[in-house]
Amino acid sequence: KGLFTYDPGFVSTASCESNITYIDGGKGLLLHRGYPIEELAENADYLETCFLLLYGELPTAEQIEEFRSTITHHTMVHEQIHSFFHGFRRDSHPMAIMVAVVGALAAFYHDSLDITDPEHREITAHRLISKMPTIAAMVYKYTIGQPFAYPRNDLDYASNFLYMMFSNPCEEYQVNPVLAKAMDKIFILHADHEQNASTSTVRLTGSTGANPFACISSGIAALWGPAHGGANEAVLAMLEEIGHEDNIETFIEKAKDKDDPFRLMGFGHRVYKNYDPRAKVMKQHCDNVLAELGVRNDPLLRIATRLEKIALEDDYFVERKLFPNVDFYSGIILRAIGIPTSMFTVIFAIGRTPGWIAHWKELVEGKYRIGRPRQLYTGETQRPMPKR
Numbered sequence: 111k112g113l114f115t116y117d118p119g120f121v122s123t124a125s126c127e128s129n130i131t132y133i134d135g136g137k138g139l140l141l142h143r144g145y146p147i148e149e150l151a152e153n154a155d156y157l158e159t160c161f162l163l164l165y166g167e168l169p170t171a172e173q174i175e176e177f178r179s180t181i182t183h184h185t186m187v188h189e190q191i192h193s194f195f196h197g198f199r200r201d202s203h204p205m206a207i208m209v210a211v212v213g214a215l216a217a218f219y220h221d222s223l224d225i226t227d228p229e230h231r232e233i234t235a236h237r238l239i240s241k242m243p244t245i246a247a248m249v250y251k252y253t254i255g256q257p258f259a260y261p262r263n264d265l266d267y268a269s270n271f272l273y274m275m276f277s278n279p280c281e282e283y284q285v286n287p288v289l290a291k292a293m294d295k296i297f298i299l300h301a302d303h304e305q306n307a308s309t310s311t312v313r314l315t316g317s318t319g320a321n322p323f324a325c326i327s328s329g330i331a332a333l334w335g336p337a338h339g340g341a342n343e344a345v346l347a348m349l350e351e352i353g354h355e356d357n358i359e360t361f362i363e364k365a366k367d368k369d370d371p372f373r374l375m376g377f378g379h380r381v382y383k384n385y386d387p388r389a390k391v392m393k394q395h396c397d398n399v400l401a402e403l404g405v406r407n408d409p410l411l412r413i414a415t416r417l418e419k420i421a422l423e424d425d426y427f428v429e430r431k432l433f434p435n436v437d438f439y440s441g442i443i444l445r446a447i448g449i450p451t452s453m454f455t456v457i458f459a460i461g462r463t464p465g466w467i468a469h470w471k472e473l474v475e476g477k478y479r480i481g482r483p484r485q486l487y488t489g490e491t492q493r494p495m496p497k498r
């Protein structure tokens with residue numbers, strides 16, 4: 111003891127320098143390359159946000175045209191990947207398949223093995239952003255037993271994703287532009303969040319010089335947990351379980367009970383001790399999307415809004431500065447778009463991909479050492495092996 115700083119959960123340990131994303135948790139401020147998330151969500155689209163995260167500046171008209179064309183060019187996956195899926199049970203959780211298939215891309219793109227070559231790093235970054243929606247939609251199609259839909263490169267990023275999710279060979283499918291716009295905004299709101307658990311995992315894996323597809327796969331695995339990206343799925347399950355506004359108090363009491371492991375899902379954050387700015391945009395967005403879709407009086411939205419109000423007035427949540435986070439309202443929009451609950455965390459993974467890649471690139475393009483935390487050993491002292 112005394113040799114190392116003991117910081118379980120890395121509450122006060124900075125693991126790197128980074129110039130990508132800034133959070134002031136006290137103020138509820140989130141900046142990507144200096145730009146507030148609210149302004150990006152209002153004025154940029156997802157691919158512009160990806161460009162900003164990867165290259166540090168918003169793209170010019172010419173740059174974004176080229177970037178869109180590059181991303182579109184890589185949307186298909188190797189045909190051999192199709193056979194991969196058939197090894198999985200149809201009732202697999204989509205995130206289990208995501209972890210495996212994204213990691214498996216390393217076996218298809220051998221140029222990703224040499225991360226010292228900037229061109230290889232570049233094409234890997236593009237491939238990941240391009241192929242995540244394709245793989246995600248394939249996962250969904252596989253789990254419901256429908257044929258995979260090939261990407262349509264005449265569609266924008268979000269529309270193409272919805273097309274691959276919901277079209278089938280038997281009928282005409284028109285992407286609803288309102289839903290596509292909603293999807294695009296959801297991707298933006300998830301695009302990066304500095305050293306969260308999954309990004310830190312990507313960096314730690316990357317610090318060994320591992321293959322970038324394997325690094326992103328490790329990030330997807332970390333994201334899956336209900337304390338992180340899995341919370342969006344858990345929020346919807348919780349709202350459904352609450353079922354009626356009259357039951358909210360019971361769940362609030364459960365969340366406060368220290369003998370009960372239940373927590374209010376979509377509430378609280380390690381860094382934000384104020385309203386998560388993404389949650390604010392998401393709530394506004396949720397109201398707009400439901401209005402545009404003509405959904406009036408959505409029962410889950412009613413429960414969520416009431417739950418938020420009660421929690422924000424309760425001493426337990428006030429004292430601990432627990433506010434709704436990004437996951438609190440996203441599920442209600444995703445549900446309105448028609449995305450099944452089991453795919454919610456997959457959507458988060460698509461959105462977070464440019465963040466993971468930007469951090470991986472920042473790591474491997476700078477000076478770095480292998481990430482290797484120390485420990486405080488609490489086990490037996492040295493002892494002789496008994497004679498046997």
Ligand code: CMC
Nearest residue numbers: 336337338339341365373374375376377378379380430435
């Ligand atoms: N419901 C009830 N109590 C809570 C909650 C909650 N959602 N979140 C934190 N607390 C309490 C916790 O019990 C502790 O109380 P006490 O001081 O009396 O022991 C106090 O607040 C501090 O919590 P903590 O667990 O020390 O905080 P943390 O920074 O380690 O955990 C968190 C942050 C997000 C994991 C946690 O707030 C949580 O489990 N929230 C619910 C899951 C969730 O919504 N996760 C999504 C996070 S945002 C998106 C993302 O990153 O993916």
